[in-house]
Amino acid sequence: MRSCRDLLQSNDPEVFETLAGEENRQRLGVELIPSENYTYPEVLAVLGSVFTNKYSEGYPGRRYYGGQEFTDRVENLARERACEVFKCEHANVQPLSGSPMNQAVYLGLLEPGDTILAMDLSHGGHLTHGAPVSHMGRLFNFVRYKTDASEGAIDAGEVRALAREHKPKLVLCGYTSYPRDLDYAAFKAVADEVGAFTMCDASHYAGLVAGGVMRNPFDYGFDVVTTTSHKSLRGPRGGMVLCRKDLAARIDKSVFPGLQGGPHMNVIAGIAITMGKALAPEFRDYARQVLLNAKAFAAALMADGAQLVTGGTDNHMLVMNTSKSFGLDGKVAEELLDEVGITTNKQIVPDDPNPPLRPSGIRIGTPAATTRGMKESEMERLAGWIVDVLRHPDDAGRRVAIRREVEEMCGRFPVPGLE
Numbered sequence: 271m272r273s274c275r276d277l278l279q280s281n282d283p284e285v286f287e288t289l290a291g292e293e294n295r296q297r298l299g300v301e302l303i304p305s306e307n308y309t310y311p312e313v314l315a316v317l318g319s320v321f322t323n324k325y326s327e328g329y330p331g332r333r334y335y336g337g338q339e340f341t342d343r344v345e346n347l348a349r350e351r352a353c354e355v356f357k358c359e360h361a362n363v364q365p366l367s368g369s370p371m372n373q374a375v376y377l378g379l380l381e382p383g384d385t386i387l388a389m390d391l392s393h394g395g396h397l398t399h400g401a402p403v404s405h406m407g408r409l410f411n412f413v414r415y416k417t418d419a420s421e422g423a424i425d426a427g428e429v430r431a432l433a434r435e436h437k438p439k440l441v442l443c444g445y446t447s448y449p450r451d452l453d454y455a456a457f458k459a460v461a462d463e464v465g466a467f468t469m470c471d472a473s474h475y476a477g478l479v480a481g482g483v484m485r486n487p488f489d490y491g492f493d494v495v496t497t498t499s500h501k502s503l504r505g506p507r508g509g510m511v512l513c514r515k516d517l518a519a520r521i522d523k524s525v526f527p528g529l530q531g532g533p534h535m536n537v538i539a540g541i542a543i544t545m546g547k548a549l550a551p552e553f554r555d556y557a558r559q560v561l562l563n564a565k566a567f568a569a570a571l572m573a574d575g576a577q578l579v580t581g582g583t584d585n586h587m588l589v590m591n592t593s594k595s596f597g598l599d600g601k602v603a604e605e606l607l608d609e610v611g612i613t614t615n616k617q618i619v620p621d622d623p624n625p626p627l628r629p630s631g632i633r634i635g636t637p638a639a640t641t642r643g644m645k646e647s648e649m650e651r652l653a654g655w656i657v658d659v660l661r662h663p664d665d666a667g668r669r670v671a672i673r674r675e676v677e678e679m680c681g682r683f684p685v686p687g688l689e
Contacts, residue, residue, distance in 0.1 A: 274318065296685050298677045299611030300644075300652065304474060304587040304635025305446070306613075307504050308642065310547060311687040313540040317506055321536040329364075329522060344539045351545030352510055355480045356495065358488050360518035362511040363541050364525050364533040368473050368498040371509030372398040373406055375494055378524025379467055379517070380439050382409045387429070387438040387466070390414035393620045394448035394589075396471060413438060417448070417620050422580040424448070426456050433460045443487075444471030444496075447617055447633055449568075449583035454490035469494040473509075475585045477502025477637065480548040481557020484585060493517060499537075502560065502586055502637045505544030508537040556640065560586050563636040566646035570653035579619055579631070586635050591619050593630035596660040600629040606659050607632075609669050611676040612652065642683035651679065 272280075279286040296308070321341070327334040330342035330349075345363065352361035365371035376386065389395030393416045397404050400412025413436045418425045433441060441461040443452050454470070461468045470487040476497035478484040487495050495512045499505035511521050526533070547553055568582045571590065579589035592603040600616030607614050618629040634656075636649065655672050662668050 293688055297688055298680055299613055300642075300676060300680055301613050301638035302634045302636070302652070303613055303615050304633050304637065305501050306635075307501060307637045308686050309500065309504055309506060309540075310543060312543050313504075313506050314687050316539040316543060317536050319536055319539065321539045322534075324535050325532045326535050327532040328526065341535050341538075344535070344542050345533075348538050348542035348545060351542060351549060352512065355545050355548045356476075356488060356512050357486060358495065358512040359515035360513050360521070362513075362518075362521055362525050363499075363508070363538050364530070365509030365511060366530060366534060366537075367507060368396075368471075368496070368509050369398050370525075370529055371496045371498070371511055372396070372471060374521065374524040374529050375469060375496060375511060376406060376410060376440070377528060378520045379494070380410065383411060384440070385411040385413060385436050385438040386440045386442055387413050387415065387433055387436065388442040389424075389445055389448070390416045392618050392622060393417045394445040396444070396446045396473075399442060399444075399471070411436075422620055423450060424452070426453065429457070430460050430463075433464045433466070437464050438466050440467045440469055442469045442471065444469075444473070446474055447587070447589055449578070449580050449585060449587045449589055451484050451584040452487075454485060454487050454492065458490050458492065467494065468492045469496070471496050473498040474501055474587065477504065477548070477553075478557050478561060478585060481554045481560075483554075483557045483561045488512075494521070499541045499544055502557075503544055503548060504637070504641060506537045506540030508534065508541055510541070559645065560636050560640045562646060563640050563644065563649045564588065567634065567636060567649040567653055570650040571657065574653065574657040576653075576657060586637050588634040589617055589619060589631055590634060591631045592660060593619075593624070596663075598660055598663060599624055600632045601627065602663065603632050603660055606663055606669070607656060610655065610659055610673040611680070612656060612659075639683075642680075642685060644683055648679065648683075651675075 326341045330345050348363045349361045388399040391401040400407050413432055415429045443457045458468055479486050497510055499508045513521050564583045564586050568588050576595045577591045592598045604616045614632045616629050617631045617633040619631040622630050624630050
């Protein structure tokens with residue numbers, strides 16, 4: 271019997287060529303974008319399984335179509351395991367991705383026009399945290415807090431002052447580009463003072479929460495936590511809304527039928543696998559190594575003269591100001607590093623004077639490299655290569671030599687599922 275891969279190669283060689291090219295890119299280079307990771311081989315298998323064929327509108331035990339015996343079972347597994355991983359009372363695993371997951375919370379708990387206090391996009395927040403260009407930014411009245419200009423840390427005093435002034439219905443924390451853990455007790459105190467819901471978008475660092483190396487918002491009485499299932503969790507590309515039991519009906523109704531129709535059952539099966547993996551002792555070891563690697567990376571970069579936002583990291587992420595460090599904007603830095611097989615992403619920094627498509631920095635993250643088995647010594651080598659490339663942007667020969675070194679190192683650390 272011919273494999274699906276053989277069929278693809280025979281029947282659509284153009285698409286097969288792109289797949290083979292991407293596999294080769296991942297093998298020979300190192301992924302340092304904080305929001306990317308290599309998923310489990312078991313997840314890859316189930317994503318291409320017959321669960322793709324099944325339409326499962328509704329929730330387990332309350333579907334609109336027949337033939338749901340196994341879809342109900344796998345969705346219940348995903349929900350139960352998610353609750354155990356994050357120590358919460360209810361989990362909705364149907365959101366198709368991170369943006370609709372957050373939208374479902376806003377639309378389920380609030381009314382259009384209500385005020386939400388959230389982190390400014392330019393200071394590390396997410397597009398769905400109220401950026402004016404997003405639909406949610408038009409539906410709700412977002413008030414955005416920023417980080418301290420001198421240190422790059424969240425200004426707790428400003429958060430409190432804004433909450434007292436604007437009386438938000440929801441206080442939101444969480445980020446996409448902020449290299450520190452959060453003071454959940456302080457956010458909860460602010461929300462309680464003004465009678466607001468508390469929500470944390472932990473999409474980037476949920477794997478470190480699951481692994482016990484970063485704080486869990488539910489330990490501080492938060493109402494809702496959202497997270498994507500990939501990134502530091504290593505799962506498929508989906509979303510989850512975790513919440514208190516008394517909010518479960520409102521959240522579930524907001525996800526379906528309020529925002530979306532049938533869920534992607536192949537992804538939900540992948541989430542069930544991912545949550546099972548997160549409960550294993552090995553995952554705690556992985557999360558610990560992600561953090562150790564990030565700290566080693568930060569120390570090596572700073573020792574070589576690079577300027578990092580907040581001067582270090584408490585999580586999986588570093589934000590480097592390449593403009594101040596090397597006189598290069600983030601777009602140029604990203605492209606130079608791409609040439610040597612080191613994948614990062616251009617990134618705005620707090621109060622960035624440059625436009626978003628040519629910002630002043632880049633983001634660097636350690637989850638994917640850690641998944642391949644790399645440790646502190648490899649992070650130090652990567653930091654050295656990054657500085658070398660960015661310090662000599664006109665030296666193409668240097669980049670060719672470094673590319674060979676990167677490929678040699680990557681050859682010793684196979685990508686899971688591509689061995």
